[in-house]
Amino acid sequence: MVSLNIHLGFALALSNIVLAAPSDLSVPNRVAARAVCTPASLGSTQSDDTPAIKAAITSCGNGGTIVIPAGTTYSLRTMLDFTGCTNCDFQIEGTLKSSTDTAYWATQSGIIYIKNIAGAKIRSLTGTGLIDGNGQTAYDQFAANSSLARPTLLYIIGGSGITVTGFTMKNAPGVFIAQKGAATNINYASVTMSASSKSTNAPKNTDGFDIGESTYTTIKNVYISNQDDCVAFKPGCNYVTVDTVTCAGSSHGLSVGSLGKTNADTVKNVYVTNAKMINCTKAAGIKVYDGASTHGTSTVSNVTWDGVTVDGCDYGAQVQSCYGATAADCAANPSAASLTGIYFKNFQGTTNSKEAPVISNLNCPASGTCDLYFTNWNVVPPTGTATNLCANIDNTPGITCTSGASG
Numbered sequence: 001m002v003s004l005n006i007h008l009g010f011a012l013a014l015s016n017i018v019l020a021a022p023s024d025l026s027v028p029n030r031v032a033a034r035a036v037c038t039p040a041s042l043g044s045t046q047s048d049d050t051p052a053i054k055a056a057i058t059s060c061g062n063g064g065t066i067v068i069p070a071g072t073t074y075s076l077r078t079m080l081d082f083t084g085c086t087n088c089d090f091q092i093e094g095t096l097k098s099s100t101d102t103a104y105w106a107t108q109s110g111i112i113y114i115k116n117i118a119g120a121k122i123r124s125l126t127g128t129g130l131i132d133g134n135g136q137t138a139y140d141q142f143a144a145n146s147s148l149a150r151p152t153l154l155y156i157i158g159g160s161g162i163t164v165t166g167f168t169m170k171n172a173p174g175v176f177i178a179q180k181g182a183a184t185n186i187n188y189a190s191v192t193m194s195a196s197s198k199s200t201n202a203p204k205n206t207d208g209f210d211i212g213e214s215t216y217t218t219i220k221n222v223y224i225s226n227q228d229d230c231v232a233f234k235p236g237c238n239y240v241t242v243d244t245v246t247c248a249g250s251s252h253g254l255s256v257g258s259l260g261k262t263n264a265d266t267v268k269n270v271y272v273t274n275a276k277m278i279n280c281t282k283a284a285g286i287k288v289y290d291g292a293s294t295h296g297t298s299t300v301s302n303v304t305w306d307g308v309t310v311d312g313c314d315y316g317a318q319v320q321s322c323y324g325a326t327a328a329d330c331a332a333n334p335s336a337a338s339l340t341g342i343y344f345k346n347f348q349g350t351t352n353s354k355e356a357p358v359i360s361n362l363n364c365p366a367s368g369t370c371d372l373y374f375t376n377w378n379v380v381p382p383t384g385t386a387t388n389l390c391a392n393i394d395n396t397p398g399i400t401c402t403s404g405a406s407g
Helices: 050-060 136-144 327-332
Strands: 002-006 035-039 065-068 073-076 088-092 095-098 110-115 118-123 130-132 152-157 160-165 168-170 177-180 183-189 192-194 209-211 214-226 231-233 237-249 254-259 266-278 282-288 299-311 315-320 338-350 358-363 369-380 387-391
Touching (some): 050 073, 050 088, 177 214, 209 214, 299 315
Parallel strands (some): 035 065, 073 095, 088 118, 110 152, 231 254, 237 266, 266 299
């Protein structure tokens, strides 16, 4: 059931009217407001509100507004597909909550699915909006079965001109937000993400952002507490700006990759500024596979992290050219990846004691290219003399290197 409110403007025509004053008044003969739809919730977690929301998108999605009102929870028991949205305004002031049906969700790539949409605002105007992935069941089942497929909470494939702003996301069963499929001009701002478990089973693989094949992406003013990559720059991403991000939880940091598992992957033109990294395995880094014949050769170029605060992370920076393999495998099949124009600027803060006094571990591709540049690198260990482990760096990196890098 959809409650449809269509607000139409007035129609006014002036013709052959003689005014008292000698002036000519021209006015438009029609002004139309956006259509507004508010879907009705069935009010039960055992009922599916997805059909009502989809009907609202069908009715009002072409330039109109769909409102999820404050104080109301909508149960998503099936995938919410945004087909029919063209320049629509989807306002989340209440709650969208996923079901715990892991058998169904294992067959779906996304809980909220936005494919080839031209123009959409997905936002909360009041800041009360919540998308709840309800992931506890997935966390517990994945602990017993690591092959369990889990959907992305918000999945964008292709499309352009999409903004996602102003609300909270929690407990995604897998990745929070992913995009690929040559999406372009995608903007995220003022989004909070958190994944936590009520059991001893961690919320694994809950990446904050997976930015895949796409161009011109902006991420601004976000907070992410999760258990995996905070922001991952995946194969095919190009022209990404991240401005003001806090990464916490058991985060793997701001990561390029992993790249080259099966294809010749490329990441380029990434700029990150004003990042606070709390208790991460690394603040910033790159992950590429070795040079075995089953892997592709990766290319990473023009990537900058600028203005990063390290607070209790294992490493301030890490480069892994032997990702997912043993040292013996990598010695036999050294990586031929190309890493050029990689900048670590204006880092400060203190690592944790796990790897101390090592503050960076930079294992560059032995058979590839590796140009790393460090400026104003002011990361220190909690005790001892700061040590940077390096291997196969082709240029003078701007830090004092010690042999022994691995990974």
